[in-house]
Amino acid sequence: MAASHKLASFRLPPLPTVGELIKLYNLRAEKQLSQNFLLDLKLTDKIVRQAGNLRGAHVCEVGPGPGGLTRSILNAGVADLLVVEKDSRFIPGLKLLSEAAPGKLRIVHGDILTYRMDRAFSGKISKQWDEDPPNLHIIGNLPFSVSTPLIIKWLEHVANKTGPFSYGRTQLTLTFQKEVAERLTASTGSRQRSRLSVMSQYLSTVHSCFTIPGRAFVPKPEVDVGVVHFTPLVQPQIQQPFKLVEKVVRNVFQFRRKHFYKGLEKLFPEASRVELTQEIIQRADIDPTLRSTQLTIPQFRALCDAYAHLCSQDSNLINYEYREELREINQERRKSKQLGRNKKTKTVA
Numbered sequence: 001m002a003a004s005h006k007l008a009s010f011r012l013p014p015l016p017t018v019g020e021l022i023k024l025y026n027l028r029a030e031k032q033l034s035q036n037f038l039l040d041l042k043l044t045d046k047i048v049r050q051a052g053n054l055r056g057a058h059v060c061e062v063g064p065g066p067g068g069l070t071r072s073i074l075n076a077g078v079a080d081l082l083v084v085e086k087d088s089r090f091i092p093g094l095k096l097l098s099e100a101a102p103g104k105l106r107i108v109h110g111d112i113l114t115y116r117m118d119r120a121f122s123g124k125i126s127k128q129w130d131e132d133p134p135n136l137h138i139i140g141n142l143p144f145s146v147s148t149p150l151i152i153k154w155l156e157h158v159a160n161k162t163g164p165f166s167y168g169r170t171q172l173t174l175t176f177q178k179e180v181a182e183r184l185t186a187s188t189g190s191r192q193r194s195r196l197s198v199m200s201q202y203l204s205t206v207h208s209c210f211t212i213p214g215r216a217f218v219p220k221p222e223v224d225v226g227v228v229h230f231t232p233l234v235q236p237q238i239q240q241p242f243k244l245v246e247k248v249v250r251n252v253f254q255f256r257r258k259h260f261y262k263g264l265e266k267l268f269p270e271a272s273r274v275e276l277t278q279e280i281i282q283r284a285d286i287d288p289t290l291r292s293t294q295l296t297i298p299q300f301r302a303l304c305d306a307y308a309h310l311c312s313q314d315s316n317l318i319n320y321e322y323r324e325e326l327r328e329i330n331q332e333r334r335k336s337k338q339l340g341r342n343k344k345t346k347t348v349a
């Protein structure tokens with residue numbers, strides 16, 4: 001009881017403001033790194049409230065920068081905050097915060113795209129997948145060029161219960177360019193319905209929290225920003241391997257303005273394309289005149305199940321699929337070689 005009271009009442013001692021820190025350490029935002037800072041603590045508090053009650057929680061903040069959001073997370077009474085920041089210029093300012101919140105803030109100088117979050121927290125906080133979510137949250141205001149690939153990567157981790165989701169159904173509160181936030185949460189039939197909508201919604205409850213106007217950031221980005229909250233579902237709405245779902249969904253959304261089956265054709269080798277496309281549509285029992293944006297998640301499930309069935313029946317299809325997959329794996333390898341050139345992860349405080 002006494003411990004939880006201590007957690008609830010934690011406030012950071014008086015510190016230089018985030019704006020003063022930026023001046024003190026000469027933390028100019030790097031435009032080519034899409035750095036836009038939030039200096040208004042009312043706004044950062046509002047983002048943190050979207051994550052729910054963080055008293056006694058374990059939190060990972062991605063891309064803390066000069067630490068505005070970091071202060072709000074600490075003030076919410078968390079037990080433990082781990083921040084992962086790629087740009088070394090921000091580390092001294094974060095160390096100042098760490099000294100003001102003894103034993104609460106761990107700083108990692110590293111890249112969140114390669115960071116092994118499954119090793120970052122004690123296994124003691126883990127929950128079974130079908131229990132309530134663990135008291136572990138990921139919060140972040142990252143550059144848009146990072147947040148979109150990151151959410152795809154984390155959705156794959158949700159599907160496989162790995163990475164941040166090796167602790168259970170870890171919740172995420174993240175910012176995205178407003179248009180991306182709209183796509184993530186778009187329902188069937190809406191103009192914004194896209195691959196991202198289906199991939200995020202078949203695996204998690206996705207909730208659009210609020211929009212932050214671009215003018216609230218320093219420097220101002222040219223777009224507005226949406227805050228989105230994700231809670232992984234106990235049972236994914238499609239029970240096929242993530243890569244298979246991703247392939248079907250990507251193909252279906254290839255030609256947004258045409259009937260959805262046009263994109264499906266690309267799943268099959270040319271010789272059997274027409275016949276297998278007909279078969280998958282029949283098996284899934286979907287009106288072929290629908291457009292991709294009009295399909296529901298149960299219809300995507302039916303398509304994925306039918307495609308998995310066809311692959312299991314036809315070895316030529318598997319070979320075709322295998323060749324396609326090899327091509328993708330090689331592409332991925334090339335990408336991660338580039339990523340490997342980034343600095344190594346290092347805990348600095």
Ligand SMILES: C[S@@+](CC[C@H](N)C(=O)[O-])C[C@H]1O[C@@H](n2cnc3c(N)ncnc32)[C@H](O)[C@@H]1O
Pocket residue numbers: 033034035036037038039062063064065066067068069084085086087090110111112113140141142143146
């Ligand atoms: C848009 S700024 C936001 C900073 C701070 N969260 C705020 O709201 O004021 C994004 C931050 O993420 C950091 N960042 C960018 N890419 C990153 C990556 N791959 N891993 C970790 N941090 C990254 C940047 O250096 C920068 O500090």
